[in-house]
Amino acid sequence: MAEVNYVVEALKFMVLGMGVVFLFLFILVKVVELQAKLIAKYFPENTPQTPAVPAGNVTEDENRRVAAIIAAVTEFRNKKS
Amino acid sequence: MAEVNYVVEALKFMVLGMGVVFLFLFILVKVVELQAKLIAKYFPENTPQTPAVPAGNVTEDENRRVAAIIAAVTEFRNKKS
Amino acid sequence: MAEVNYVVEALKFMVLGMGVVFLFLFILVKVVELQAKLIAKYFPENTPQTPAVPAGNVTEDENRRVAAIIAAVTEFRNKKS
Amino acid sequence: MKLKQIFISLLFAMVALTSMSYATEHEDASEVSSEKKVYQPKSITELGVSFWETTGIKAIFDTDDGEMSADPAGESKEHVMSAFESSFGRIIMILIVFTLFYLAIAKGFEPLLLIPIAFGGLLANIPLAHMAGPEGMLGVIYNMGIANEFFPLLIFMGVGAMTDFGPLLANPKTALLGGAAQFGIFGSLVGAVALGFDLQDASAISIIGGADGPTSIFIANRLAPDMLGAIAVAAYSYMALVPVIQPPIMRALTTKEERQIKMGVQRRVHRLEKLIFPIIVLMLSIMVLPESTPLIGAFAFGNFAKESGVVDRLSDTMQNSLINTVTIFLGLGVGSKLAADKFLVLESLGIMIIGLLAFSAGTAMGVIMAKIMNKFSKEPINPLIGAAGVSAVPMSARVVSKVGSEEKPGNVLLMHAMGPNVAGVIGSAVAAGVLLSIFK
Amino acid sequence: MKLKQIFISLLFAMVALTSMSYATEHEDASEVSSEKKVYQPKSITELGVSFWETTGIKAIFDTDDGEMSADPAGESKEHVMSAFESSFGRIIMILIVFTLFYLAIAKGFEPLLLIPIAFGGLLANIPLAHMAGPEGMLGVIYNMGIANEFFPLLIFMGVGAMTDFGPLLANPKTALLGGAAQFGIFGSLVGAVALGFDLQDASAISIIGGADGPTSIFIANRLAPDMLGAIAVAAYSYMALVPVIQPPIMRALTTKEERQIKMGVQRRVHRLEKLIFPIIVLMLSIMVLPESTPLIGAFAFGNFAKESGVVDRLSDTMQNSLINTVTIFLGLGVGSKLAADKFLVLESLGIMIIGLLAFSAGTAMGVIMAKIMNKFSKEPINPLIGAAGVSAVPMSARVVSKVGSEEKPGNVLLMHAMGPNVAGVIGSAVAAGVLLSIFK
Amino acid sequence: MKLKQIFISLLFAMVALTSMSYATEHEDASEVSSEKKVYQPKSITELGVSFWETTGIKAIFDTDDGEMSADPAGESKEHVMSAFESSFGRIIMILIVFTLFYLAIAKGFEPLLLIPIAFGGLLANIPLAHMAGPEGMLGVIYNMGIANEFFPLLIFMGVGAMTDFGPLLANPKTALLGGAAQFGIFGSLVGAVALGFDLQDASAISIIGGADGPTSIFIANRLAPDMLGAIAVAAYSYMALVPVIQPPIMRALTTKEERQIKMGVQRRVHRLEKLIFPIIVLMLSIMVLPESTPLIGAFAFGNFAKESGVVDRLSDTMQNSLINTVTIFLGLGVGSKLAADKFLVLESLGIMIIGLLAFSAGTAMGVIMAKIMNKFSKEPINPLIGAAGVSAVPMSARVVSKVGSEEKPGNVLLMHAMGPNVAGVIGSAVAAGVLLSIFK
Ligand code: NA
Numbered sequence A, B, C: 001m002a003e004v005n006y007v008v009e010a011l012k013f014m015v016l017g018m019g020v021v022f023l024f025l026f027i028l029v030k031v032v033e034l035q036a037k038l039i040a041k042y043f044p045e046n047t048p049q050t051p052a053v054p055a056g057n058v059t060e061d062e063n064r065r066v067a068a069i070i071a072a073v074t075e076f077r078n079k080k081s
Numbered sequence D, E, F: 001m002k003l004k005q006i007f008i009s010l011l012f013a014m015v016a017l018t019s020m021s022y023a024t025e026h027e028d029a030s031e032v033s034s035e036k037k038v039y040q041p042k043s044i045t046e047l048g049v050s051f052w053e054t055t056g057i058k059a060i061f062d063t064d065d066g067e068m069s070a071d072p073a074g075e076s077k078e079h080v081m082s083a084f085e086s087s088f089g090r091i092i093m094i095l096i097v098f099t100l101f102y103l104a105i106a107k108g109f110e111p112l113l114l115i116p117i118a119f120g121g122l123l124a125n126i127p128l129a130h131m132a133g134p135e136g137m138l139g140v141i142y143n144m145g146i147a148n149e150f151f152p153l154l155i156f157m158g159v160g161a162m163t164d165f166g167p168l169l170a171n172p173k174t175a176l177l178g179g180a181a182q183f184g185i186f187g188s189l190v191g192a193v194a195l196g197f198d199l200q201d202a203s204a205i206s207i208i209g210g211a212d213g214p215t216s217i218f219i220a221n222r223l224a225p226d227m228l229g230a231i232a233v234a235a236y237s238y239m240a241l242v243p244v245i246q247p248p249i250m251r252a253l254t255t256k257e258e259r260q261i262k263m264g265v266q267r268r269v270h271r272l273e274k275l276i277f278p279i280i281v282l283m284l285s286i287m288v289l290p291e292s293t294p295l296i297g298a299f300a301f302g303n304f305a306k307e308s309g310v311v312d313r314l315s316d317t318m319q320n321s322l323i324n325t326v327t328i329f330l331g332l333g334v335g336s337k338l339a340a341d342k343f344l345v346l347e348s349l350g351i352m353i354i355g356l357l358a359f360s361a362g363t364a365m366g367v368i369m370a371k372i373m374n375k376f377s378k379e380p381i382n383p384l385i386g387a388a389g390v391s392a393v394p395m396s397a398r399v400v401s402k403v404g405s406e407e408k409p410g411n412v413l414l415m416h417a418m419g420p421n422v423a424g425v426i427g428s429a430v431a432a433g434v435l436l437s438i439f440k
């Protein structure tokens, strides 16, 4: 094995690595942009809300309920005073 | 080893299997009916409520409290309007 | 190996064990007392409340909010009646 | 700000000082890790070529690269992949996985299990990554809880803690319907043998008719581990398809009058009855067939913990964080058996066909049994509730209730169907025990 | 509906096509699983007879069937069961298990641990199922976290995250009461040796006097793994019996005046004191006895995480889902040692007797120490709080408070008793460390 | 009360009767545990002396006691500790640990990981306890989930379930900023080689520049397990120091006008886009570099489960109890590598320096790339958001937003910075895959 300049090897790694990272992200960007166009065309804003089967997130529901109550109570107090 | 008709073997398994399943469930039914009678006799409706040591289910308590508040607020609003 | 009276050995263990336990707790008491003095001197009651980064304990917050609402509703009902 | 920097500098300084004075005592780090390969310098072109060798595209299109399959059990179970397995097979499996995603998300079919299983299948079919091997994520999970049957039992414990036996106790006779529906298991066992499976494999497959995921996985792992993936996927798929498969069979076997039968109000069940019930079931299974006690024992433990009312902390954990965690792992682990080299074999097709047959046979026999019981019973029994005997808790009971109320609005059969439904769970576990005891 | 069916058909078709064309490449499935036994055809009578051989009734009444015991460590620790162990012994154990259920549910005695332990005991005594063996559910759990002491440490971590050292910091002197109560350990060690146990076994047993479950399991596992079941059951049983065992001893050793002593209001404790305390305890135990640092380290970590106030996510998990999960597993795993062949030995009776003795001695010495401190202290100390030094957090502190307020209504000793109570936990861990260091 | 006592007596009686009659069948307990050492009687002085031998003080100050180091892999990796390692080294490590506590608690720097890691480090440096050995708590944890890379992947799954790719999907081009910041990895790789590390070690270290904890641990475990502790600590420390390290670099490389650039409102993202995105990322990584699929696969699974909206139970568990539990274990396990004999080597200092360099280089390149993109883009891009490309989610995005609003009050860059931020996570995983594929 001849003398190897490892720094040069590391620089090669950098070229390969940054190349692959950018290639990957570049393809990703293009695919995502294409996807966005396709979805906008074939699924025009079907109100991006809840899924088919709403798998009941209890805590959030509760939070919302609590919020509603707070709102109600606050309203009441404001009217009172 | 002579020729074995495996389908016949499988049919035997079916006889054994369905037999055991029914036997099991039949005994279970009888024991459960007996149990129900005994309990009705010796522990006549001692209000089948909470256990000796109520190990505080927080969320349920909270739900109940929230429900109570909702009820209170609703009542209030109804009276108001 | 000569005859060993194991009860005597166990008694020795007791002396060692109770000694170490008391020594440990005694030093602990002294260190804690010293600590209390030092802290009282150098950090005089900087309101021992919440830590630097309040890592949001949701349930407790909620409990407090619910409590506030209960208080509000109760107050309202009392005034009403 | 200043303070932080001082601290950091201090840290550095300390490390520096001490390290330097003592570093000589240490062996050189590069010597320690002697397993490292010596790195051979490469030109940038060589580097690019050797990178290309590690891409997935190359692995999929170069069909003859001698890639090894992956198995949680390690090298002894691995083999060089065929051209089909390592390329087209993978693409087919990925399409199947996407179909499962579609069914789970858009159709709401058992998403809690289909999504982890399908995702596991996706990961298992990645070339070169060996995620299903003993050192891959899926393999680690598989060895942690599926090879030793621990996860299915934990699921069963959680299901036990979620189950209310009240409806069954209110009307114990309906338990027999949960027995009749086990004909799905034994009938399809005969069918599988007729199709050419040997007795042991046929038994493992036929358990799909029990309509119970953990039981299927448990039995498959014991009797036919190579087919575990296909069996689990078939079991969960058909459980998901209960609303599609059952109604036509239910309607075909009953008259309109029968479907409109109203059932009385259920009696109130004493707390003690519920508390003692899991113990009775367990004692019975100890006496009659100990082989079923891992399943029934785990189930009874969960139910007993819940009904005891004094360990709500534990029963809540069983029903939530524990069962959720295990569901994630179980799904991923089972999915690892969806690797092309394991799933795309002729057997899988047979398993799919027999599974459908088993489900249908169980449903039919449950309904027929209910018709018979209705004839001999004082109180009327709506034959529809027999269909719930296959278990698939609580989906099939809901389907029964839906069909019932379609025939006669206001006729709510849900609670009456829950009796045979939970009895079906016990029945399948008993049937599983019988099969295990035969091959012991 | 249509869509679904199309999808499913598609799936089938794909599998069918691809499988068929390539299936020939695969070895036959029946060849692969070469471990399968060849199935010998049987007449239906033979089948019935061989089924009878696998029933639990037969296993229990045929006392001479050469059944093997089960042990998580595998075959090397297993033996052919005696007639007693495999039949009458099992029935006795099941009755004991039912007694534990009764105590846990009807009397509310430590249900969080007695129910999983007792259920584990029930499962461990099932004939033929080998659930306590290395491949059974209980054995898997045992090897996962008890054989390596991981679960007791996780429990300790969770208990640490639940413990508030405020009362101890407010009145540090009361820590000495938690030391005196450790006489329960060392006194009963002497007793156990007098009864004929060897020194190492006696040490393992005497730790029951520490009134601390995880510590007992940790030590038993190290010093006398064969007696782990009996020791754990004794420890938790007596902790559960604290309200029965302690009050008579407390009353016998104190005068009415002493029991009526009022204690002052506790000073407010600075947040920093609480934060630094677990570190102090750990540093001390590092310096004095590293053997105790696994226990104290886990405990201090939990407490430090809680008091730091910046990792509430983690401390909540330690106090809830993690400790609950581990409690389930720890209970089941410990229960596996309630198998008749392990538990029904003369030693267990000795362990039960010494355990009771140890508990009583610890209580007594705690009270006596409190009486002495009361004499020499400027501020009055109610001797009752000495009884809380045995730990058994927070049960014994509550008992103290109850006895105190019975003697003098309105005299609330709870917070004053919590000081010795948590000091007792530390004291037991230190005592455990001493015993380990002796036998190292 | 009476009842209880009767029960207990009964229990005793039963045990007594049965045990006595059968006890003779059992081997003597003392014979069974044949591994026990024979106890040699000691005088009280001898006992005291031998106790002294087991104290931590003695172990620390007697530098030449031949104490062995501890390693999760067992004896093959252990060695006799040097005088420095077993005494002064431990004290230094404990001081470092306290510094980490201070930073985590008082300064709020990544406490969720620094506290468990630092506490693990404290436990690992306890003399004689061998907590990092294969039978110690830390070693058990390490072998359970770090040696096989399971825990980092579970963390990644949880992070996936917490991540919202909406901002990235709204403005996909910003993903390139997450690529540029990976220069931190490859630039510091060159630096590390220049400093004398071999290529493989240098690669493991340079991944710190990815600013992603699980990725760093994953790679370190594969390429340089001996340096895992230092790498993990460096990674988390610098992530914690993001608010200190990044702003000066960001300001140095941008003009005031650039920092004041306002960015438009983001478009609304369709639910389907978010649902399909994790699958796209995974498919791409399968095709381009399968080596990165364990990381990206786990991440994509978590994200897909969340976005599917049908398995909220599972996604909640991933985001809460599961990730919390794993965070505790991961921290303690990583901390085990902070033992003095592992951490206090010259390499650690190099790792710290290169880590800082890597972070800075990544930040700088992200900002420069953003400047370039701003020149060529139709819509204005604030160069500050390039700094968020290093990942360190969501800390660096917050820092960007803070710096931005300091320059121009009301200019909220948070959502725009989240795009490069999450792209940085993907970018680091890709970079990690490249490094793995080189050394395969
Ligand atoms: Na079933």
Ligand code: NA
Binding pocket: E209, E210, E211, E212, E389, E390, E391, E392, E424, E425, E427, E428
């Ligand atoms: Na104690």
Ligand code: NA
Binding pocket: F209, F210, F211, F212, F389, F390, F391, F392, F424, F425, F427, F428
């Ligand atoms: Na990154």
